[in-house]
Structures are given as structure tokens and as C-alpha cells.
Amino acid sequence: MFDVIVVGGGPAGATAAEDLARSGHSVALLDRAGRIKPCGGAIPPRLIADFDIPDDQLVARITTARMISPTGRKVDIPIENGFVGMVDREHFDAFLRVRAQQAGATRVTGTYRRIEREEGRVRVVYRDKETGREQVIDGRLVIGADGARSAVARDEVPGGDRIPYVIAYHEIIEAPAGMNGYDPDRCDVVYDGRISPDFYGWVFPHGSSASVGMGSMERAVDLKEATAALRAASGLTECRTIRREGAPIPLKPLDCWDNGRDVVLAGDAAGVVAPSSGEGIYYAMVGGRVAATAAAASLASGRARDLRLARQLFMREHKTVFRVLASMQNAYYRSDERRERFVSLCHDIDVQRLTFEAYMNKKLVRARPMAHLKIGLKNLAHLARLVPPAHT
Incomplete structure (x- = not known):
């Protein structure tokens, strides 16, 4: 019986599996293989540093x-x-899965079907890719990292079937x-x-x-x-x-990432893609890491409520950035006239510098308060149509 069964081998699932295996837990990583997610493939320097991505993965x-x-x-x-x-998801995701396996995770290839429970254990039922037959993996906890329309989230977590x-x-x-x-x-x-x-x-x-x-x-x-x-x-x-x-x-993180018992979500399954930009790789890997942290805490304490740590840790660092980006998307993506003004705003050197400092380091920059004030005023001027789109 495994400590944790991770369903989904994308960046979130592979990261969770690797972290747990490196910390000495027994992990099964279930992935259906062959699927390549459509993705621009951009990764910021903080991801490269935090997750030790080698140069040969950068295309x-x-x-x-x-x-x-x-x-x-x-x-x-x-x-x-x-x-x-820039990475190509065909090769990048495979690299992450192999790295998780090298850390000690057991790879299983198949398609998730359902979760069953028996005598204090959770059983993941899946269809084996080679035989086509249903098989089971027994474990103590499950991390659902199986994408935006997550079957694990749909089956186990409140609101998991209603993510926009x-x-x-x-x-x-x-x-x-x-x-x-x-x-x-x-x-x-x-x-x-x-x-x-x-x-x-x-x-x-x-x-x-x-x-x-x-x-x-x-x-x-x-x-x-x-x-x-x-x-x-x-x-x-x-x-x-x-x-x-x-x-x-x-488009929006779920309000709840766990079932209060033995399942916690990570990555797209938890809704952690940045609004406005659609950036997902970094946040998926962070989501996998905090899910692994929450699972390890729950295993150590025996308390199901420790699974809540995944969402708490993620939101503590990224909630404000998500809120700002959601406001930007709601303000500027609704019409071409608004989009024209948004691109006009991007002429501004303060906007450029603060935007990329925030993107590269994954946090709002507080070092230049006057620049924030100037940007806020220019933003209001564009939204109120006080300046023509061609001006900054």
C-alpha cells in the first residue's frame, strides 16, 4: 500500500510525486501517457531556479x-x-515524470476510473493501458492532478465539477x-x-x-x-x-481543494492558472509542491484537516497576484476598444518594468510606490476614456 497515489503526471502531479518520494514516502504516479497539453510553454526564471530545471529543457x-x-x-x-x-510540453512533462520516478515514485500507466474505500484505505481504480482491464492501487491519500476537468475533483471535492x-x-x-x-x-x-x-x-x-x-x-x-x-x-x-x-x-482557483478526508487537488484540477495571462506551468508546480506538503503533514499527524494546508499555503503567497490579474482581465478583455487601450497602456515604461519584475519573480513589486501610483492613475484614465487609446 502506498502512502500517496498521485493521479495525473503533468507538472503538478509529477512535482508532487517527486517531492513526496524524495522525503521518503511511497508514491504511485498514475498517468495515462500520450497526452500533450496545448501550452505556449513559457517558464519564468523563478520556476527554473525553484524547481532546478536544466538548460537542456529550454528550447x-x-x-x-x-x-x-x-x-x-x-x-x-x-x-x-x-x-x-520556453519548453515544449511533449518533452518537459516527460522529463518531470522521469525525474519523479528516479526519486523513487512508482510509475503506473492507465486512466483513472473512480475511487473506492475499504478498511481505512483509499483505492484508485484505473483502466490499465496495456490490458484494458480495471486495476486498483491502494493508498492512504490521493492527490488529484488530472487537469481542468478533473475526474477526481468531480468525484470527491465540493464544487470540483463547476470550475469555469x-x-x-x-x-x-x-x-x-x-x-x-x-x-x-x-x-x-x-x-x-x-x-x-x-x-x-x-x-x-x-x-x-x-x-x-x-x-x-x-x-x-x-x-x-x-x-x-x-x-x-x-x-x-x-x-x-x-x-x-x-x-x-x-480561470479561477476552487474555493476548496480537499474532501476533508483523504483527497487533495493540485494544478489545473484546483484551478490554479493565472487570470489574464493564462500562465499555468509555474502555478501548477507550486500547486503540486504545496499538495505534497499538505499530504506529508496529514500522514505525519493523522489529521485530515491538514490537507487544507495546500490551498492555504498557495493563497498566502499568490492570492493578491491572482486578484489583480483577474481585475485586469475583467477590465480590458471585454471589447476591442478596451483591448486597444490595454496595449496603449503597455507603452508606459513603468508598466513594462513592474509587469515583468512581477512575472519573473512571481510577486508584486513594492519597491517603487510612486510607480504603482502612476500606473493606477493611468489605468483609471484609460478605463474612464479620459485619454485616447493611441496615447500613454
Whole structure:
């Protein structure tokens, strides 16, 4: 019998499994294998440092972010004193799973079916990938890290079946060679209602390939058609398509991450994707780490209530950032006129510096209070239409 069964082998699940195995716990990592999540693949320096990501996992180093407005206006934001790393989820997720196994976790390949309980133990029933038959894993606790529409969350955690999400879709294409202004060191973020009426589109370099995609909550949007339009606008129509992927991305952390008994959630299953940016890898891995911490505490104490530590620890550090980003999304993503003003605001050097300092270090920067005040006033001026969109 395992101490912990982790369901889902993405960044959250693999991180939780590795942390628990390294601390001496017996861990089973159940993953269905073969699934690649659509993702731009950006990881900040803090993730690289906190989770010891080797250089060979970085397929590109981004030094500029370009914001593109509905009218085609471009704002280039340099990433000062560093870079944003890019990973390909096909290889990055596999690396994390292998690392968890090397730390001592037992890998199991199959698809989660349900949880049963018997004589003080929790049993995860899954369909074995090789035989197609149902098998069971016995354990003391379960970490559900099986994505935005988590079956574990749906079955076990209050509200787990009602998480709001964006449907994301991207195409991995061969990177062009000197074609139409494509820059292998620059990420393009496209705020245009013709691409996405309520989110954004992206062109993110991955070395020899690139991720081109978008997301939307509106079910009427044709994701493939919108991505084709984005590729055309970016001069990437003729590039060979390597693969296509789609999946939900949650928009809000769940109010409860555990069942008060023997299950705790992590990553997308808990809803920890940053609003506005849609950034998920860093927060997924942090979510896996705090879930592992909570599980270890519960195992040591025998108290089910210690599973609450996962959400408490996460929110203690990241709640304010999530709240600010949600306010930004609600304020600026509702119309092209608002998106135009948002890109206009990004001309401001204070906005650029504070935005990327916060992104790179994963905390709101408090060192320059006057800059915060100036940004707040400019933000209000744009929202109140006191300045035209073309001005900063």
C-alpha cells in the first residue's frame, strides 16, 4: 500500500510525486501517457531556479514580448536582466515524470476510473493501458492532478465539477527562417476580437518549432478557424504543421481543494492558472509542491484537516497576484476598444518594468510606490476614456 497515489503526471502531479518520494514516502504516479497539453510553454526564471530545471529543457530564451492591438499596433517590451525560458510540453512533462520516478515514485500507466474505500484505505481504480482491464492501487491519500476537468475533483471535492474554463487550442508548426518578421527570441501576444473575443492569441517560439494558438470561453468560436486567421496575420500559413492540441484551461482557483478526508487537488484540477495571462506551468508546480506538503503533514499527524494546508499555503503567497490579474482581465478583455487601450497602456515604461519584475519573480513589486501610483492613475484614465487609446 502506498502512502500517496498521485493521479495525473503533468507538472503538478509529477512535482508532487517527486517531492513526496524524495522525503521518503511511497508514491504511485498514475498517468495515462500520450497526452500533450496545448501550452505556449513559457517558464519564468523563478520556476527554473525553484524547481532546478536544466538548460537542456529550454528550447528557446525569450528576450522581448510583443503586444499587438486590434488595430495592429505593436508594443515591444524588452525583458531586462534576464530571459523567459520556453519548453515544449511533449518533452518537459516527460522529463518531470522521469525525474519523479528516479526519486523513487512508482510509475503506473492507465486512466483513472473512480475511487473506492475499504478498511481505512483509499483505492484508485484505473483502466490499465496495456490490458484494458480495471486495476486498483491502494493508498492512504490521493492527490488529484488530472487537469481542468478533473475526474477526481468531480468525484470527491465540493464544487470540483463547476470550475469555469477557457478552451485553448494551438498548433505546433515548423519555425520559419527569416519569414515576415518572425523573431525566435520574441513572444507575440495578440489582443484582437477576431482571434479571440475574450482572451488572446499567441505566437511563441520553441527553437526549431513554434506554438501558435488562442483560447476562448465562447463555445461558438471556431478555434481552428481563429488559429488559421492568426497564422495568416502572422505570415505563418505556409509553415508545416507538426501537431494540433486542444484542452480546457481553468480561470479561477476552487474555493476548496480537499474532501476533508483523504483527497487533495493540485494544478489545473484546483484551478490554479493565472487570470489574464493564462500562465499555468509555474502555478501548477507550486500547486503540486504545496499538495505534497499538505499530504506529508496529514500522514505525519493523522489529521485530515491538514490537507487544507495546500490551498492555504498557495493563497498566502499568490492570492493578491491572482486578484489583480483577474481585475485586469475583467477590465480590458471585454471589447476591442478596451483591448486597444490595454496595449496603449503597455507603452508606459513603468508598466513594462513592474509587469515583468512581477512575472519573473512571481510577486508584486513594492519597491517603487510612486510607480504603482502612476500606473493606477493611468489605468483609471484609460478605463474612464479620459485619454485616447493611441496615447500613454
